[in-house]
Amino acid sequence: MLVLLLMGLAAGYVVFNAFGVSQVDQLEQQARRLQVIVDMASDYAVLNQRELGLRFEEKDNSYFFVYLDEDDKWQRVEDELYQAQTLPEPFTFTLNLDDLPWEEEEQLFDRELFDENLSVSEDAVEIGNEEDKPIPPPQVLIMSSGEITPFQLIFNYEPGFGDDDPAYFVLSNQDMPPLALEGPLEQPE
Structure with missing residues (x-):
């Protein structure tokens, strides 16, 4: 009997620890x-006198770090610490810049596809490998x-079903770290 009790407690402990982390904690x-x-x-940017950037891709809930090279082109940071990260399901994020949501269509660096005569402009046409395309500027x-x-x-975290309440975390910055x-939070600000 005692052996069965100890085995039951051990199994309960393993199950509790394996499934004990809540979505909000994650x-x-x-x-x-x-x-x-x-x-x-x-800190890295200050110590190495290098301009860095953070690029968010809301469509796939990912982000990655970039740096400005000698040719003034953005390149991905190859360091393992700054590798691209994707939020696991069911988490998402929303980016706001200057209290305004970031609009992908209204970027500073957009080029017009059509010229004044509504014919296709060849200025924005890029031919080559997908890997050769320049990285968009960071937000x-x-x-x-x-x-x-x-x-x-x-x-x-907005669960579609179940007992869980939605939860939000706000990461913000005002100029300096x-x-x-x-x-x-119960609702986003």
Whole structure:
């Protein structure tokens, strides 16, 4: 009897630990990870006198770090610490710059596909490998002076079904690190 009781307690302990992490805790871990890495990237930019950037891809919930090379072109940072990260399901994020949502269609660097005569302009036509295409500019700049472009990133957990309540974490910056993390919040700000 005692052996069965001990085996039952051990099995219960294993099951509890394996499934004991809540979605809100996992979302907070993702937000804290980015908070720490951006702060470290700011230190790296100052120490190495290099302009860095952070590029967010909302369509696939991923982000990656880039640097400005000698030819003034953005290149991905190859360091393992700054590798591209994708938020696991069911988490998403929303990026706000200067209290305005980032609009992919209204970028500063967009080129017109059509010229004044509504014929296809050859200026924006790029032929070559997918890998050779230039990386789009980052939405968040990390300057060699340590300054970071003001931004607000809202990490979202909005369960489609079940008993879980939605949760949000807000990672924000106002010019200089460290970044501030608020949450869990019941609704985004």
